[in-house]
Each structure stands twice: as C-alpha cells, then as structure tokens.
Amino acid sequence: MNPKKFCFILCSNNELMLNECIHYIRQLEIPEGYELDLLTVADASSITEAYNEAMRESDAKYKIYLHQDVFILNRNLLNDLLAIFASDSSIGMVGMVGYDAISPDGLMWHEPRLGNLWLYTKAELYPPLASYRFSLEKDGIFNAALIDGFFMATAYDLPWDTEDVKAWDFYDVYQSITFWQHRYRVVVPNQKYPWCLHDDDRFLGLTHYDTYRQKFLKRYRHLLGKRYFEIQETAPQTRSL
Amino acid sequence: MIGEKKYTEEEANEYFKELAANREVIRTTYQYVTDTVTQALRTEDFSKLFSLIPYIESLEDTKAYSFTGRSQRILKYLHIIQLEYNYQCPLFCEGCPDADAVYNKYVSCLLAMRRIAFHLPPESIQEADSFLRTCVLSPFAVYMITSDDRIDATGEFYRHMLDLYRDLWSETEIQMFLGFTHLGGAAD
Numbered sequence: 001m002n003p004k005k006f007c008f009i010l011c012s013n014n015e016l017m018l019n020e021c022i023h024y025i026r027q028l029e030i031p032e033g034y035e036l037d038l039l040t041v042a043d044a045s046s047i048t049e050a051y052n053e054a055m056r057e058s059d060a061k062y063k064i065y066l067h068q069d070v071f072i073l074n075r076n077l078l079n080d081l082l083a084i085f086a087s088d089s090s091i092g093m094v095g096m097v098g099y100d101a102i103s104p105d106g107l108m109w110h111e112p113r114l115g116n117l118w119l120y121t122k123a124e125l126y127p128p129l130a131s132y133r134f135s136l137e138k139d140g141i142f143n144a145a146l147i148d149g150f151f152m153a154t155a156y157d158l159p160w161d162t163e164d165v166k167a168w169d170f171y172d173v174y175q176s177i178t179f180w181q182h183r184y185r186v187v188v189p190n191q192k193y194p195w196c197l198h199d200d201d202r203f204l205g206l207t208h209y210d211t212y213r214q215k216f217l218k219r220y221r222h223l224l225g226k227r228y229f230e231i232q233e234t235a236p237q238t239r240s241l
Numbered sequence: 242m243i244g245e246k247k248y249t250e251e252e253a254n255e256y257f258k259e260l261a262a263n264r265e266v267i268r269t270t271y272q273y274v275t276d277t278v279t280q281a282l283r284t285e286d287f288s289k290l291f292s293l294i295p296y297i298e299s300l301e302d303t304k305a306y307s308f309t310g311r312s313q314r315i316l317k318y319l320h321i322i323q324l325e326y327n328y329q330c331p332l333f334c335e336g337c338p339d340a341d342a343v344y345n346k347y348v349s350c351l352l353a354m355r356r357i358a359f360h361l362p363p364e365s366i367q368e369a370d371s372f373l374r375t376c377v378l379s380p381f382a383v384y385m386i387t388s389d390d391r392i393d394a395t396g397e398f399y400r401h402m403l404d405l406y407r408d409l410w411s412e413t414e415i416q417m418f419l420g421f422t423h424l425g426g427a428a429d
Contacts, residue, residue, distance in 0.1 A: 016345060016348060023356075027361060027365065071355070104250060105249060105250045105252065107253055110253075120389050120390070120391055129359065129360060129393075130360060197355075197359075197391055209257070210257035213257070
C-alpha cells in the first residue's frame with residue numbers, strides 16, 4: 001500500500017461526462033510528495049464488482065470512488081481529504097453528502113442531509129469559489145450513518161458487498177454500514193462552498209432500486225432508524241479486516 | 242423533531258408500486274418524444290418538433306415527466322429552437338441528425354460554459370471558448386441553457402459570453418442578450 005498515493009476509481013458508460021469529470025480531476029492541487037492515479041471501468045454490470053477489482057488493482061492508500069457525472073469544484077480537495085484523514089486514524093471514509101441516520105423506509109434521502117451539493121437555487125449563499133478554503137478547525141466534519149455514493153473517499157480497503165449488491169443501487173449504504181461495523185468513522189465535511197457538482201440529469205434511475213431496497217430492509221432491519229453511533233454499537237469490539 | 246416528516250416503509254412501498262405500474266408508460270412516453278424529435282429533424286418538420294412542447298408540458302404533473310429528468314433538458318432545447326425559428330436565427334439543432342445528437346450538443350455546451358462559470362484555469366477556458374465559437378450559439382441558447390441548470394451564471398459569466406459572440410451576433414441579438422441577462426449598458 002502506497003501511503004502517498006490517491007487513486008480515483010470511476011465506472012463509466014458515457015464518454016462525454018467521463019472526459020469532463022477527468023478534466024476537473026486534472027485541475028486538482030496534488031499535495032507535495034503525493035501521486036495521483038486514475039482507474040476507469042467501462043460498461044461494468046455491477047458497481048461493487050468493478051470497485052472491488054479496481055481496489056485490488058490499485059496500491060493507493062487513498063481511493064476515491066467517483067461517479068462520472070461529478071465535477072470537483074474544490075481544487076484543494078486532496079489536501080482537505082488528507083487533513084480530515086490525518087485528524088483521526090479511525091476516520092475510514094469521507095463523503096460529500098451524508099445522512100445522520102438510516103431512514104426507516106430505507107430511502108437515505110428521507111433523512112436530513114449533511115454536507116453540501118451545488119444547487120443553483122443556493123448559489124447566492126456561497127462564498128466566492130476563488131477564495132474559498134476549507135478549515136478543519138473552523139468548519140469541522142459530521143459523522144454520517146450513510147454517505148451518498150457519488151463521492152466516497154476511503155483510507156482503508158474494505159471489500160464491497162457483491163452478495164447482496166449486484167447492480168448499481170445501495171452499494172453506498174452497505175459500504176457505509178460496513179465501515180461503521182469495522183469501527184471506522186464515516187464523515188462528511190462541513191462545506192461552505194460545495195466541493196462537488198453532481199450532474200445526475202435530475203434523473204433517479206430507480207428501475208431496480210426497490211429490489212435492492214427490499215434486500216437491504218431484510219438484512220438490516222435491526223438498524224433502521226439508527227444513528228451512526230448506534231450502528232457502531234452493533235460492531236464487534238475488535239476491528240477485523 | 243417537531244414538524245419533521247418521518248417516512249414509513251409502507252409509503253415507500255406504495256411509491257415503488259406506483260413507479261413499477263407506470264414504468265412502461267414512462268418508457269413509451271420518453272421513446273415517443275425522442276422518436277418524434279428525430280423524425281422532425283430528418284424531415285425538417287418544425288411544426289411536428291414544436292408540437293412536443295405542449296405535449297411535454299402537459300406531462301408536468303404526471304409521473305411520466307417527473308421520472309424522466311431528461312425531459313426538462315429536451316423541453317429547454319425545444320424552446321430554444323422555437324425562439325430561434327421565430328426570430329430567424331441559425332437553429333441549435335442544425336447539423337444534428339437525431340434526438341441524441343441534439344441532447345449531446347446541449348450537454349457539451351453546458352459543460353463548456355460551466356468551465357467558464359466555475360473559473361477553471363485559462364487553458365481550460367480557452368478550450369471551452371474555442372468549442373463554443375464553433376457552435377455559434379444564439380442568445381436564446383446561451384441564456385436558456387444556463388438558466389437553472391447547475392451553473393453559476395453571474396454577470397461576469399454573461400459578459401464573457403457576450404465578448405465571445407460579440408462579433409458573431411447582430412446588434413439586435415446583442416440587445417436581446419443584454420435584456421435577458423440584465424447586463425444593461427454593457428454593449429461597449
């Protein structure tokens with residue numbers, strides 16, 4: 001494992017979006033002494049299988065699983081992630097948007113949102129992007145029961161669940177729970193200016209969503225309604241990998 | 242918490258049952274729209290093309306519209322083309338053989354304009370400018386693509402776009418653009 005390396009891992013099926021996403025990645029400030037790598041998986045049938053394969057292939061300590069339609073606006077993102085991970089070695093994963101608890105109906109967005117996402121309607125409330133700098137001390141981070149899968153940065157490799165999660169839904173929920181149950185914190189930075197813009201076309205592809213939601217409800221019924229520390233309470237006392 | 246809605250599993254189950262029941266309608270609706278755009282482009286039948294505007298707008302309160310997010314962008318480009326047609330400007334869909342091509346052009350233009358709006362480095366913006374110059378967007382296209390589509394379209398951004406197209410737009414087009422964007426006396 002190379003502790004001085006970041007690797008962006010992306011699944012893609014749209015070259016136009018992927019190329020633009022990568023264009024924004026290439027604008028990032030790379031922390032001194034660190035390397036930046038990129039792995040893309042085209043036309044994967046299962047995001048968890050693709051992520052596991054990419055995770056095994058990369059020796060980067062810091063892996064950022066990113067959707068192809070996400071554009072990173074905070075050019076200091078890599079430095080900011082390092083500051084967050086360095087602040088506490090039990091922080092295992094960082095997201096941009098998260099939720100404090102697991103919704104009783106399994107739909108994560110039905111809980112109050114943590115973090116930030118670029119919204120046209122709130123643009124006037126943001127500070128100027130050119131002068132924005134995240135400060136861990138002043139801005140802080142939130143613990144999140146779950147984070148949204150469009151951006152998931154990890155400092156530890158834990159296998160993605162390929163048993164229950166066979167397509168493109170709920171992988172983020174399962175992985176968030178997995179990290180908490182391995183006693184790693186999952187956090188979201190308090191972003192005065194959103195670090196990312198997610199152009200999901202305002203389209204929620206829910207074709208198979210309910211199939212995986214039902215599996216999730218069956219497996220994690222005991223965690224419904226629980227907050228992050230309650231999920232951690234269900235973890236074994238020692239960390240196992 | 243007081244006033245905060247708590248969702249139940251039963252409500253979610255109902256939501257997905259309704260989605261499943263409407264799935265075929267959503268698919269065929271979307272297919273109808275894209276097929277009609279393609280046919281209209283190939284035959285240059287603009288009445289047919291513009292007939293989709295009231296059709297899509299009539300879906301606004303239905304699940305078919307809300308579940309097909311792309312419809313919003315399709316509706317936008319239809320409005321753009323209709324305005325250009327009425328004002329006898331070059332059409333946004335020119336050179337596009339089908340619905341996918343128009344949609345991709347829309348997204349490409351939006352991505353290029355985002356680089357400008359979000360102050361990417363000069364080389365990135367230069368690339369975006371070159372691309373947008375080849376597209377020769379109308380004032381309608383610039384304004385409507387950047388309205389409410391996750392882009393920070395400020396006065397500074399609009400001034401940049403005006404400078405980009407100043408030598409390509411007519412005086413009327415420049416004045417229209419100044420009007421849409423409230424840039425006022427920035428013509429010089």
